[in-house]
Amino acid sequence: MDYEKNDLGRSKIELIRLVEILQDEIDQSSKVPFSSKVMVNQEILTDIINEIVQAVPEDFNTAQYVLAERDRILEDANSEYNRIKMEAEEIMHSQVNEHTIVRAAEDKARDIVSKAQSEAKNMRLAARDYAYSLLSDLEKELQLRSNDAMAAFKKDMEDFEAGYHQSIESTTQTVRENIQELANMK
16 A cells, blocks of 8 residues: 555656646747747647646546455455355255344344445545545646746736837937937037
8 A cells, every 4th residue: 555655646746747847848938029928839738738648547547446446345245245145044944943143144244245335435435535635736736837837927028018118218218319419400
């Protein structure tokens, strides 16, 4: 089980690494002037997204394994229940006067099935909670990265606008000075 936890931890780290690469690619992309858009290399982003898609199913495969294991336990419990029930019926036929033995066997079989069903339900809920937690963490990480990218882009655009405005003001001032100089040449 520790191996599975380590494997799941590595998978989560891989997902975060891929999201960081995606974020870096967006941050390093060329800005489109006068808009809030960037130009990105579609091939690179597609490759990164494909790697993310390949990394996510590993965690879901683990969840599917947990569900399959639950089904196997339930099936084993049902088989055990049926085996015990058949034994109880045989005992009942051979020892009609010993009802307590049959009753005890049926109670034991019901207890086994009940425990198996309870374990299966707990495993299913744990798998669902794990998948929900994983997707929630991924959503938060993506939102955080998106917010960071937007803040950086907004600052870049504000800097560009200030520089552009200053450049226009400087050019306008030069033109005014030239006009004044021409007017003074009379």
